[in-house]
Amino acid sequence: TRTPVNVTVTGAAGQIGYALLFRIASGHLLGADVPVKLRLLEIPQGMKAAEGTAMELDDCAFPLLKGIDIFDDPNAGFEGANVALLVGARPRTKGMERGDLLSANGGIFKPQGKAINDHAADDIKVLVVGNPANTNALIAQAAAPDVPAERFTAMTRLDHNRAISQLAAKTGAAVSDIKRLTIWGNHSATQYPDIFHAEIAGKNAAEVVSDELWLADTFIPTVAKRGAAIIEARGASSAASAANAAIDHVHTWVNGTAAGDWTSMGIPSDGSYGVPEGIISSFPVTTKDGKYEIVQGLDINEFSRARIDASVAELVEERDAVRELGLI
Ligand code: NAI
Numbered sequence: 001t002r003t004p005v006n007v008t009v010t011g012a013a014g015q016i017g018y019a020l021l022f023r024i025a026s027g028h029l030l031g032a033d034v035p036v037k038l039r040l041l042e043i044p045q046g047m048k049a050a051e052g053t054a055m056e057l058d059d060c061a062f063p064l065l066k067g068i069d070i071f072d073d074p075n076a077g078f079e080g081a082n083v084a085l086l087v088g089a090r091p092r093t094k095g096m097e098r099g100d101l102l103s104a105n106g107g108i109f110k111p112q113g114k115a116i117n118d119h120a121a122d123d124i125k126v127l128v129v130g131n132p133a134n135t136n137a138l139i140a141q142a143a144a145p146d147v148p149a150e151r152f153t154a155m156t157r158l159d160h161n162r163a164i165s166q167l168a169a170k171t172g173a174a175v176s177d178i179k180r181l182t183i184w185g186n187h188s189a190t191q192y193p194d195i196f197h198a199e200i201a202g203k204n205a206a207e208v209v210s211d212e213l214w215l216a217d218t219f220i221p222t223v224a225k226r227g228a229a230i231i232e233a234r235g236a237s238s239a240a241s242a243a244n245a246a247i248d249h250v251h252t253w254v255n256g257t258a259a260g261d262w263t264s265m266g267i268p269s270d271g272s273y274g275v276p277e278g279i280i281s282s283f284p285v286t287t288k289d290g291k292y293e294i295v296q297g298l299d300i301n302e303f304s305r306a307r308i309d310a311s312v313a314e315l316v317e318e319r320d321a322v323r324e325l326g327l328i
Pocket of ligand 1: 089
């Protein structure tokens with residue numbers, strides 16, 4: 001029998017946590033034959049609700065779930081963690097400046113990064129979901145100098161999935177026929193969903209669409225502003241789709257991309273495509289045996305270049321701001 005994989009989830013009592021934990025426990029994160037132990041990390045005010053969620057997890061009698069522990073101390077929460085999903089974050093509230101938002105999140109992600117550094121397993125893989133996800137991942141990574149930098153990733157898979165769905169609706173294609181879509185840059189309104197290298201049933205997606213006006217004025221803003229549209233419709237931010245994307249991100253990282261396809265992940269830049277080294281930006285990546293690689297050699301047209309550059313400029317600004325605040 002396999003040793004259970006320790007999965008730490010922060011913000012476990014939140015709405016994404018509630019949509020996420022049951023799917024981890026049922027085998028969707030790592031595989032239908034991989035036993036897991038859950039470590040739920042919350043703040044003291046969230047402990048009671050996390051205990052309630054743990055009771056419900058027990059009540060599912062998931063065969064793969066080998067244990068649940070709940071913590072409000074990051075050092076204990078990340079002890080032995082093989083996978084860490086950092087979901088809990090400080091949301092932007094009315095009147096909050098970016099600097100306030102970044103320092104509030106620095107207060108969460110810096111100690112969590114340090115705790116990962118000191119207590120997680122050697123093979124730790126980290127996904128940051130809590131916003132601003134890319135920069136929170138950078139803060140955690142900077143606080144974990146003993147962990148290889150590439151183990152810190154940020155989630156743009158929800159944007160990736162949203163873009164596939166929009167493209168399928170526009171063209172009448174099945175979502176499963178759409179491959180090689182890319183989200184570049186920041187998980188924010190500046191992100192760039194790129195269909196110039198995407199394929200629809202083997203044909204170039206931009207050629208199939210053949211409508212640059214739709215691309216610029218409908219597709220890109222619809223994908224980039226989908227989070228706000230969900231809040232407007234549902235009265236609460238995306239939760240089940242965000243949890244689903246987190247499952248997809250880690251599952252793909254661990255189990256690999258399909259031949260001929262790639263995915264989008266926020267990862268530390270190695271300087272590819274002119275993205276400054278070190279910032280955590282979304283790229284097209286292939287994955288294999290638990291490792292990812294940036295897809296190289298894509299031809300970036302002018303339309304794409306301007307949009308990638310704008311999103312990357314925002315990431316550089318965020319990096320400079322957290323540097324100034326002493327968070328990295
Ligand atoms: P929520 O407010 O329902 O839950 C957040 C939970 O985190 C709360 O239970 C809170 O007690 C907990 N928490 C706060 N600080 C913590 C800490 N230091 N340690 C452990 N737990 C802590 O929020 P929701 O809807 O679950 O969203 C979580 C985050 O995910 C937000 O930052 C949201 O903006 C982000 N998000 C990111 C997406 C992406 O595509 N990257 C998509 C959707 C949401």
